[in-house]
């Protein structure tokens with residue numbers, strides 16, 4: 312068992328945890344987006360509510376959701392440990408002059424971007440997830456079955472100006488985090504090969520732009536009644 | 538050319554250092570950066586001041602000693618060593634800031650000189666091939682494809698200068714260690730000790746207090762020998778497969 316502890320206490324092993332949890336969260340984002348896009352249907356929120364009801368009651372989804380919470384905490388926890396280690400590795404005196412030419416901005420600011428995302432996740436959970444589970448959320452009837460009306464709650468928040476602005480800002484943070492993170496996760500796992508690198512880079516950059524942009528489009532469309 | 542130099546001066550390892558500004562009026566654009574420093578030092582000696590200490594040896598870009606962090610980049614603005622950097626790269630009247638490598642694992646000894654023996658200890662932990670005595674084998678008895686030999690050679694081009702550590706925001710030694718792991722992992726001669734090597738070298742790297750890699754790729758951009766971060770991915774693969782499949786490595790002799 313010692314080897315397992317050695318593996319996951321080494322910097323390389325801890326990076327694997329970052330990469331694996333990061334990739335899981337990327338998958339989660341894709342599924343989450345597919346659900347959210349149903350808010351754009353002009354059906355009084357029915358499709359979205361049916362979907363939300365399924366996601367919050369299906370036993371399998373419940374297990375995955377628990378895992379998701381755990382992975383976010385693991386990702387954030389490991390990154391905190393590594394970021395502190397990396398700060399200390401510079402030593403007592405830092406550089407007086409630093410030229411930022413040799414690396415991209417997002418790669419140097421993953422900790423800050425991640426913190427913005429973490430704060431956003433907490434606000435997001437408080438306003439939607441907690442309301443769905445424990446809040447006195449209104450209900451609607453579709454075909455004689457009762458559903459919690461999450462779409463109404465979403466519509467409420469997505470008509471509050473500062474909330475929409477905050478939401479969009481955080482999507483930009485996720486975009487920058489993934490601009491570096493997606494490709495970085497593959498490199499960390501050792502998946503660097505001239506045959507596949509162009510594909511990884513293309514998909515990574517496309518994902519980092521398209522997914523946060525679509526997420527942000529929903530509150531914008533609702534706010535401006537498009 | 539006339540330049541202004543802001544140089545880090547520090548008397549000893551534990552002394553508090555500070556920047557000192559020097560006006561340098563006798564600079565030729567054909568001088569290398571080190572020659573420019575030599576001229577400045579001669580002036581300082583004539584004035585009875587302590588010359589600026591800096592590491593150097595070959596002055597032809599192969600020993601890796603000439604560590605100087607110039608204007609926010611290791612070895613200055615070009616992807617080369619300080620000894621191969623010429624003053625024509627700078628503008629007349631420019632202010633140039635010169636700092637030592639900054640890393641917990643590379644303590645400053647004096648002025649611009651840092652202690653890079655952490656790299657030696659990583660090498661000693663496993664960066665070698667054990668050769669048992671016996672008859673000399675024929676040079677061509679082990680077939681190695683040209684492409685593989687080239688790749689191993691590219692990794693072996695690392696001169697251990699530490700610019701990768703200096704450039705990295707995390708002071709991570711991953712590029713150096715991965716080059717040293719790769720040069721053997723790629724070749725049949727290195728296969729026998731492959732797993733043990735990477736395990737020991739990574740363990741030594743971590744215990745020296747280098748940071749972890751966040752794949753910023755600043756190391757690759759600054760490395761005077763153009764070592765690729767593909768080596769870092771290779772070391773990651775080597776390390777994980779070694780850790781999950783090797784026999785438990787016990788460091789030390791048998792009873």
Ligand code: HEM
Nearest residue numbers: 330333336337387390421422425426429492495496499751
């Ligand atoms: C909970 C808040 C988050 C924090 C504090 C955070 C922090 C970080 C940090 C500091 C890194 C760099 C770590 C390193 O390279 O050693 C990182 C990498 C990464 N993050 Fe996050 N992150 C968070 C959320 C997310 C989310 C929601 C996603 C996915 C959508 C994500 C995906 C990634 C990926 C793919 C990497 C690259 C892993 C690697 O370099 O191997 N992160 N994160």
Ligand code: SF4
Nearest residue numbers: 695696698699701760
């Ligand atoms: S990898 Fe490049 S920058 Fe790092 S020690 Fe080797 S030659 Fe120097």
Ligand code: FES
Nearest residue numbers: 596600601603620
């Ligand atoms: S003095 Fe040897 S590489 Fe510069």
